Amino acid sequence: MNCRSEVLEVSVEGRQVEEALLAVLHTVLLHRSTGKFHYKKEGTYSIGTVGTQDVDCDFIDFTYVRVSSDELDRALRKVVGEFQDALRSSGGDGLGQMSLEFYQKKKSRWPFSDECIPWEVWTVKVHVVALATEQERQICREKVGEKLCEKIINIVEVMNRHEYLPKMPTQSEVDNVFDTGLRDVQPYLYKISFQITDALGTSVTTTMRRLIKDTLAL
């Protein structure tokens, strides 16, 4: 089974990074979350209800919908905040990317640890631009809003292809497929990672690693 990979690119101003990323991540997770499963006897289960809420962006003329789960929102905001800080402190060209990966756990026998098999990866490439005047910022607000509208349409298009989704698990397997740690919703197992890239597209960490290896090789 191949992992589905989708890449989205956004060019935003520094202060728009957080909202743009949250809009994309929340839209993806809206589609990849269900209500909490309640297993009953005989292998049946019922599903809880997912609420939604509109979020207006402060720095972008845009509104997105997210699941009504403060825990999930906090988790996303935390990682997006870290990404934003890393972008700022990198001091480079302001290029970075964040990956939202949905995976399944596959239990392995001892001594091997469980495998994480991704089945869908969403990558958002962020390019930070610096703007000089207020007028440019105002135009950027609207433009980024329009771009995000296009991204949402792209995401929805992918979602509705109805391609591979993990099978609904039994009660014993549910933690291999879903993140059951949240109180009110149940997204598929996911992890978020990011990296700051320099202009060449290579990540800073790989460059450093290469340098160290080279020096050690001498």
Add this chain to the structure above:
Amino acid sequence: METDLNSQDRKDLDKFIKFFALKTVQVIVQARLGEKICTRSSSSPTGSDWFNLAIKDIPEVTHEAKKALAGQLPAVGRSMCVEISLKTSEGDSMELEIWCLEMNEKCDKEIKVSYTVYNRLSLLLKSLLAITRVTPAYRLSRKQGHEYVILYRIYFGEVQLNGLGEGFQTVRVGTVGTPVGTITLSCAYRINLAFMSTRQFERTPPIMGIIIDHFVDRPYPSSSPMHPCNYRTTGEDTGVTYPSVEDSQEVCTTSFSTSPPSQCVFTVTKAHFQTPTPVVTDTLRVPMAGLAFSHQLSSSRLSYQPAALGVGSADLAYPVVFAAGLNATHPHQLMVPGKEGGVPLAPSQPAHGAQADQERLATCSPSDGARCAATPSSSEDTETVSNSSEGRASPHDVLETIFVRKVGAFVNKPINQVTLTSLDIPFAMFAPKNLELEDADPMVNPPDSPETGSPLQGSLHSEGSSRGSSGNTHDDFVMIDFKPAFSKDDILPMDLGTFYREFQNPPQLSSLSIDIGAQSMAEDLDSLPEKLAVHEKNVREFDAFVETLQ
């Protein structure tokens, strides 16, 4: 085909499609209400949330949707459409989007109805939630209000896209295959809105054209009236805007003193008050809708309370001047600029009947600069500084009585030019006889008690000239000085009014006067060579100085 589907599955499928259609309408209409939508997640299933999504059901919308469906389900050739349009307050309307729930013939027989179809319908609803915030009509609907409203209409049958204008775009929300066909949800929307802000929409005529015959081509016109996407109770004003009341006028404290103790006391009370209406005023305008003053008999200092100084705007603040009846040589001037917005009526002291008879309100004469609309009116018992517009019923409920001396304090015109032309002014018998004499003019030669005028008086006079709207103008007027409460300054013997008068006409600068100028010119010319010699001596110093500057 349909026989492959067992009856239970068929029933379930029909139910799913029906409720999916109803929920679709709810999501679309709620997204155009103009408000942010928020529903709560619930970990325990309530059993009433279709598709495991918390989507509220607005009863009217459900009713309309059911009425449109009329017991049918979307099928091939029979689509359920939700039309979103915009209607301005002037009655122009324009279609913005059409959301279509269609069914085509492409069947997916392998699919499991109760599980896969249900979950995919749930996913499609989530997609719909996301997409409804992304089309241009969303931002318009968030700004709806007085200028325009967003309407929805549900109809069933063929999709009508004519009203969307040219170049409309479509976005497909998603599809779900079922054993009886493939459900497709899509939206066709106008793209010309992209540049239109709310403001632009009101000012510019709709480029797309006003759809006059909105329902002409509708298959079921009678069954699909437009409904507003607004369920808020609009308790807002219906468009009548009241100009804001500018509270810019300070209340000048007004108190005055009768310098000669022989001055009689008089009381002026306002007989009528105008009902408060907020009006826009300039900063110089002062309402003087009602005044009530009281003097104390034989007191060297009077204090009064301006009463009911709210209400209606006076075009100008006019000093109200009351001539003491007995002694016209010591008129009093009362400046009462008031504050808009209703200064509470202060109780006025009861008028002394005897004195009241002697009160009079003298009105100003149309001297240059001293324009006022004066309407002296008096009741038998009380003098009333009445609103001149009472009879006129003008929006400016103005106490347009300026009682200024026939030559106003700040008027440059010599007194002599102003004559007591007519003797048919009220209370003419009380008119000061010696007004022609400048010497006797208490304004020019202030009596022992300092006179004060309002600092606004000058400007008020000039304003007054533009507002001579009243009919009752009189040639003669008497100015009564008064002493503002807080302007008396022991440090400075001069009060504000006197100061203003003195410095209104400052003497010419000596350097500008010709004679002196001529003299100094000659002297300057003579002294030039000497000066040049001195400068030449100090050339080196100058050079050093210049170098330090560089």
